[in-house]
Amino acid sequence: MSGYFKDIYDGIATAMVGMKITWGHLFTKSVTIQYPDVKHDIPERVRNRLYVNMDDCIGCDQCAKVCPVNCITIETAKSLPTEDLGETSTGNKKKLWVTKFDIDIGKCCYCGLCVFPCPTYCIFMTDVFEFSEYKREDLIYKFATLTEEEAAEKTANAVRQKQEQEEKKKAALEAKKKAEEESKAAEKQKPETGENEGADQKAPTT
Amino acid sequence: MESLLQSFLGDNLLTLVLYCALPLVFIILYELLAILGEVKISAFMQDRLGPMRTGPYGIIQPIADVLKLIQKEDITPKNADKFLFNLAPYLSFMAAYAAFAVVPFSSQYVGANLNLGAFYLLAIGSLNVAAIMMAGWASNNKYSLYGAMRGVAQIVSYEVPAAMMLVIVVIFVGSLNLQDIIVAQSGPIWNWIVFGGPKADVMLPSGQLFEASWINLVYLPFFLAAAVMYYITALAETNRTPFDIPEAESELVSGYHTEYSGMKFAMFFMSEYANMFLVSAVTAILFFGGWNSPFGTYVGELVNVQWLVPVEQFLWFAFKGLFFVFVIIWLRWTLPRLRVDQLMYMCWKVLIPFSFAIALIVGFLVVVL
Ligand code: SF4
Ligand code: SF4
Numbered sequence: 001m002s003g004y005f006k007d008i009y010d011g012i013a014t015a016m017v018g019m020k021i022t023w024g025h026l027f028t029k030s031v032t033i034q035y036p037d038v039k040h041d042i043p044e045r046v047r048n049r050l051y052v053n054m055d056d057c058i059g060c061d062q063c064a065k066v067c068p069v070n071c072i073t074i075e076t077a078k079s080l081p082t083e084d085l086g087e088t089s090t091g092n093k094k095k096l097w098v099t100k101f102d103i104d105i106g107k108c109c110y111c112g113l114c115v116f117p118c119p120t121y122c123i124f125m126t127d128v129f130e131f132s133e134y135k136r137e138d139l140i141y142k143f144a145t146l147t148e149e150e151a152a153e154k155t156a157n158a159v160r161q162k163q164e165q166e167e168k169k170k171a172a173l174e175a176k177k178k179a180e181e182e183s184k185a186a187e188k189q190k191p192e193t194g195e196n197e198g199a200d201q202k203a204p205t206t
Numbered sequence: 207m208e209s210l211l212q213s214f215l216g217d218n219l220l221t222l223v224l225y226c227a228l229p230l231v232f233i234i235l236y237e238l239l240a241i242l243g244e245v246k247i248s249a250f251m252q253d254r255l256g257p258m259r260t261g262p263y264g265i266i267q268p269i270a271d272v273l274k275l276i277q278k279e280d281i282t283p284k285n286a287d288k289f290l291f292n293l294a295p296y297l298s299f300m301a302a303y304a305a306f307a308v309v310p311f312s313s314q315y316v317g318a319n320l321n322l323g324a325f326y327l328l329a330i331g332s333l334n335v336a337a338i339m340m341a342g343w344a345s346n347n348k349y350s351l352y353g354a355m356r357g358v359a360q361i362v363s364y365e366v367p368a369a370m371m372l373v374i375v376v377i378f379v380g381s382l383n384l385q386d387i388i389v390a391q392s393g394p395i396w397n398w399i400v401f402g403g404p405k406a407d408v409m410l411p412s413g414q415l416f417e418a419s420w421i422n423l424v425y426l427p428f429f430l431a432a433a434v435m436y437y438i439t440a441l442a443e444t445n446r447t448p449f450d451i452p453e454a455e456s457e458l459v460s461g462y463h464t465e466y467s468g469m470k471f472a473m474f475f476m477s478e479y480a481n482m483f484l485v486s487a488v489t490a491i492l493f494f495g496g497w498n499s500p501f502g503t504y505v506g507e508l509v510n511v512q513w514l515v516p517v518e519q520f521l522w523f524a525f526k527g528l529f530f531v532f533v534i535i536w537l538r539w540t541l542p543r544l545r546v547d548q549l550m551y552m553c554w555k556v557l558i559p560f561s562f563a564i565a566l567i568v569g570f571l572v573v574v575l
Contacts, residue, residue, distance in 0.1 A: 004555075008556060011552075015537075015540070015541060018540040018541060019536060019537070019540050021540070022251045022536060022539055022540040023536070025250070025251050025252070025253055026247070026250050026251055027250075028253050029253075030249070030250065030253050030254055030255045031253050031254070032253075032254050032255040032258075034255070034258060
């Protein structure tokens with residue numbers, strides 16, 4: 001019987017306790033942040049959208065190699081000796097045109113691994129976290145600063161330069177062969193002179 | 207009030223319809239307020255802000271909700287009993303609205319000043335059970351049926367203590383007329399029944415003289431307990447948390463109105479909110495002085511502007527009703543839902559014995575004093 005009355009008492013008392021708590025919360029300052037208007041302070045070193053400062057990128061491809069999901073695609077073209085690409089803010093000499101620098105942010109897992117190997121600190125995480133798109137293709141960010149024509153031109157330049165160099169090399173090789181043959185022919189006449197050979201063999205490896 | 211309307215519009219049907227529609231206007235306005243109150247109070251109690259986008263501080267959110275409900279498709283399940291399914295929501299709201307007929311909003315306005323007001327209130331309150339059962343059965347859905355069964359079991363059980371509480375007040379005042387019950391409590395706050403009833407003789411509108419004196423203070427503990435108990439049973443009859451097992455969204459989807467959508471759902475919703483105000487108003491009428499001002503006098507009387515008095519009475523009445531609605535909402539966001547057996551335990555083993563005991567004691571005291 002006393003248990004019965006105790007239950008009733010407990011029922012009423014605990015309900016009162018609960019009501020007191022909710023009454024207190026009625027006047028507690030709300031924790032809501034009015035999101036699109038007001039934003040949370042995000043911590044430093046947070047990992048969100050990647051950004052590449054193309055002025056500093058030397059096209060070394062390190063970030064693309066380290067990325068575990070292969071979402072960075074880099075294509076480069078060698079610059080002509082006549083072109084001066086300037087230096088990065090860290091003092092590295094730029095030698096390559098970066099004709100393509102795409103990050104498929106839809107694949108990115110925000111591991112931040114690409115950030116560390118960059119020798120010029122030009123790929124980094126920003127605090128932008130609102131970048132939803134309607135189309136998947138729109139999530140592929142193109143960072144290359146060259147226009148398509150420029151990129152094509154630079155690639156063509158690089159290809160031409162390479163061809164020219166190869167031709168030059170071939171020509172040099174042929175010239176060397178000729179010279180060798182000549183020297184061999186000469187050797188038959190004068191077998192003592194063989195010191196030039198070593199120097200000639202070294203030359204094509206550079 | 208009726209004569210006022212008649213003087214404007216003449217004695218015809220339109221006057222009568224307008225006269226009957228006045229509580230509806232009040233209910234609709236109150237419902238908009240209650241919807242906003244519910245979301246805002248729940249939000250504040252959970253340290254949130256609630257809706258903030260529709261209008262300044264989200265105050266036109268209820269209007270947006272209503273517009274949304276109007277636009278919703280009105281679905282009737284293929285295997286439902288179409289006639290009963292479509293009838294139930296209207297019956298439910300009608301039951302809630304019909305009860306407002308005897309609720310005195312002020313000394314000048316009461317839809318029907320029945321001498322059997324309190325009895326009518328009990329009788330019409332049971333009609334809601336029929337609507338719930340109808341909805342649950344006609345939906346042809348297991349959740350609906352379970353919800354309806356639980357709802358009926360709950361409401362029928364809780365009607366017993368609710369009726370006993372009403373009887374206690376009726377025994378004390380000696381009248382079933384709600385205006386009589388309210389007038390008996392006129393005067394300052396200590397004349398309210400919850401504080402032991404009037405402390406001096408009162409002339410009731412029905413012509414009876416209600417004899418009273420300070421000895422009525424002995425009733426105070428009994429009426430206080432009765433008021434609390436009536437409020438608990440009222441909560442159970444409106445199917446609100448902690449007694450919302452007929453709806454129990456975590457186990458029964460949403461009980462008997464699972465299959466309802468659009469305006470038919472809105473009717474159930476309106477009937478729930480109307481019922482909430484109704485039981486709050488009845489609590490106020492029976493125990494907290496109805497439309498009486500707690501100061502025993504009205505500003506209108508002090509400055510001698512007669513038409514202000516009923517307006518003030520209405521404001522007091524609305525304030526008391528809304529206060530109890532607020533407590534219902536407050537409880538909803540405080541207490542968890544009871545289990546079915548706990549619910550029945552509470553009704554049959556706690557509320558009913560206590561209500562009978564109080565009724566006996568009060569009856570005895572009324573005879574003796
Ligand atoms: S953050 Fe990780 S996944 Fe994203 S681009 Fe960098 S290395 Fe690849
Ligand atoms: S590691 Fe840095 S410098 Fe190298 S390609 Fe990536 S972004 Fe450019």
